Amino acid sequence: MSAKTADKIATAVIITLAGFIVLVMLGLLGFILVRGLGHISWDFLTSAPETIKEGGGIGPQLFNSLFLLVLTLIITVPLGLGAGIYMSEYAKPGKVTDFIRLIVEVLSSFPSIVVGLFGLLVFVNVFGFGFSLFSGALALTVFNLPLMVRITEQGLASVPQAQKEASLALGLSKWKTIKSIMLPIATPIILTGTILAAGRVFGEAAALLFTAGMSSPRLDFSDWNPLSPMSPLNPFRPAETLAVHIWKINSEGLAPDAPEIAAGASAVLILMVLVFNLLARFIGRLIHKKFTATK
Amino acid sequence: MQNVALSTKDLNVFYGEKQAVKNISLDFASREVTALIGPSGCGKSTFLRSLNRMNDLISGAKITGDIWIGDQNINDQKTDVVLLRQKIGMVWQRPNPFHKSIYENIAFGPRYHGIRDKKKLDQIVEDSLTKAALWDETKDRLNRSALSLSGGQQQRLCIARSIAVSPSIILMDEPASALDPISSAKVEELIADLKREYSIIIVTHNMQQAARVSQKTAFFLMGEVVEYDDTSKIFTNPSEKRTDDYISGRFG
Numbered sequence A: 001m002s003a004k005t006a007d008k009i010a011t012a013v014i015i016t017l018a019g020f021i022v023l024v025m026l027g028l029l030g031f032i033l034v035r036g037l038g039h040i041s042w043d044f045l046t047s048a049p050e051t052i053k054e055g056g057g058i059g060p061q062l063f064n065s066l067f068l069l070v071l072t073l074i075i076t077v078p079l080g081l082g083a084g085i086y087m088s089e090y091a092k093p094g095k096v097t098d099f100i101r102l103i104v105e106v107l108s109s110f111p112s113i114v115v116g117l118f119g120l121l122v123f124v125n126v127f128g129f130g131f132s133l134f135s136g137a138l139a140l141t142v143f144n145l146p147l148m149v150r151i152t153e154q155g156l157a158s159v160p161q162a163q164k165e166a167s168l169a170l171g172l173s174k175w176k177t178i179k180s181i182m183l184p185i186a187t188p189i190i191l192t193g194t195i196l197a198a199g200r201v202f203g204e205a206a207a208l209l210f211t212a213g214m215s216s217p218r219l220d221f222s223d224w225n226p227l228s229p230m231s232p233l234n235p236f237r238p239a240e241t242l243a244v245h246i247w248k249i250n251s252e253g254l255a256p257d258a259p260e261i262a263a264g265a266s267a268v269l270i271l272m273v274l275v276f277n278l279l280a281r282f283i284g285r286l287i288h289k290k291f292t293a294t295k
Numbered sequence B: 001m002q003n004v005a006l007s008t009k010d011l012n013v014f015y016g017e018k019q020a021v022k023n024i025s026l027d028f029a030s031r032e033v034t035a036l037i038g039p040s041g042c043g044k045s046t047f048l049r050s051l052n053r054m055n056d057l058i059s060g061a062k063i064t065g066d067i068w069i070g071d072q073n074i075n076d077q078k079t080d081v082v083l084l085r086q087k088i089g090m091v092w093q094r095p096n097p098f099h100k101s102i103y104e105n106i107a108f109g110p111r112y113h114g115i116r117d118k119k120k121l122d123q124i125v126e127d128s129l130t131k132a133a134l135w136d137e138t139k140d141r142l143n144r145s146a147l148s149l150s151g152g153q154q155q156r157l158c159i160a161r162s163i164a165v166s167p168s169i170i171l172m173d174e175p176a177s178a179l180d181p182i183s184s185a186k187v188e189e190l191i192a193d194l195k196r197e198y199s200i201i202i203v204t205h206n207m208q209q210a211a212r213v214s215q216k217t218a219f220f221l222m223g224e225v226v227e228y229d230d231t232s233k234i235f236t237n238p239s240e241k242r243t244d245d246y247i248s249g250r251f252g
Helices: A003-037 A042-046 A059-090 A095-108 A112-126 A133-157 A161-169 A174-203 A242-252 A258-292 B044-051 B081-087 B102-112 B118-131 B151-163 B181-194 B207-213 B231-236 B241-247
Strands: B004-015 B018-029 B033-037 B061-069 B088-091 B169-173 B199-203 B216-221 B224-230
Touching (some): A059 A133, A059 A174, A059 A242, A059 A258, A095 A133, A161 A174, A174 A242, A174 A258, A242 A258, B018 B044, B018 B216, B044 B061, B044 B169, B081 B088, B088 B151, B102 B118, B102 B151, B118 B151, B151 B169, B151 B181, B181 B207, B207 B231, B216 B241, B224 B231, B224 B241, B231 B241
Parallel strands (some): B033 B199, B169 B199
Antiparallel strands (some): B004 B061, B216 B224
């Protein structure tokens, strides 16, 4: 076979494979959206679920998912950035660093149900946080942290050595160099990592069953005092997220329209991930532009 | 020698087992251009990078011996490298402007070193760009990205950036070799101007350039300095046969 034919065949095979993946993705997305979109209405998005009657909504669950995302990011981002910066810029290469890296890798491949059980034992019981958003956020941190650390490390490693040297040669301290020269260049990569981590928060169910719980108190959306037990902003209340809600109504839903609610909720979940991705990317580009003055 | 800006005494640099620079003792005159020449891998860049402790960044690099500026040995572990590097500017082979605006590239260093006054910073930016012969080309676009400049302009911006923190010595590692001939000529002119205020040590592969811009030349070979003398002497009547062989192009 001539090199030219081989090249043509390889190209054809690769294009076919890529096309197949796109088809599968579109099929999945289309299936979920077609089944669910019809059920989405303002009422569906804002009202509370019904246990046995028809016509319940997903309002509190939607809010819980978003709030949990914010809480998790508040914990994950500073920790992950800090550890990533340490691993990339301060840790001396050697056995200890390699060991830390190994642990980080192992942590990221933990089955989420195991993390959930760990959360139940440690955060919920030992620390006494109970079934709460806070316990859920900590459990999600367990497997989002490795991702965040690795991405920060990779982002900093992608900064050209010449940039770092130029800054140090001007007499700038190491920290100032990291903060003002390296992090802005690494921002797009770090942001991508944050989006990936955030996507997992939206989609995760298993780890939250035992930590954030499977029920929400009757939320009073007019009470914004984070300390009051009925307030949506109270991080120490139980909170069922959208993904957990989908799992619950599919397995033990009593409402006659449970399949429709599950389909609608799935569509909402996917749309939220999509919107969040686009938004994060847009903001990332803005930040990058502002820091680097590129047009 | 008249005023000495910087001198090294028995300077050795090791990368792991390999010794890249061997026992170099040189005095660099202030407000003169000293060229370091020699074939690739002769240790001249390594030597240059030792002078502002840039080799500290490379794991496995070890530097022994003394580097004196006045009565301070800067190769002492106690020396504050951050302060030291403010006094010794550096320019690299490939222009490496920060991914920031032209203005920010210059103002970044001085601001960190304590100048907050906007007017003063504006003045520093203008002065530095003027000294680097870049002001006329950039004064209307100071807020544009430095990456929008041409390669030659970027290199002059990097020179302006280093003089903005008022160093006394500037190290240049083949500053014109990645540029086109016209930009390269501009950078050479600039070096000739700058020596009125700064002591410059420049590594170059280009013999003509060394002959044109420098007053003193050191010829490096295999990590050692073979000959160090006035540039005119090195290029017309070197004392060592090896220097003569290299300069006349018989090897290297």
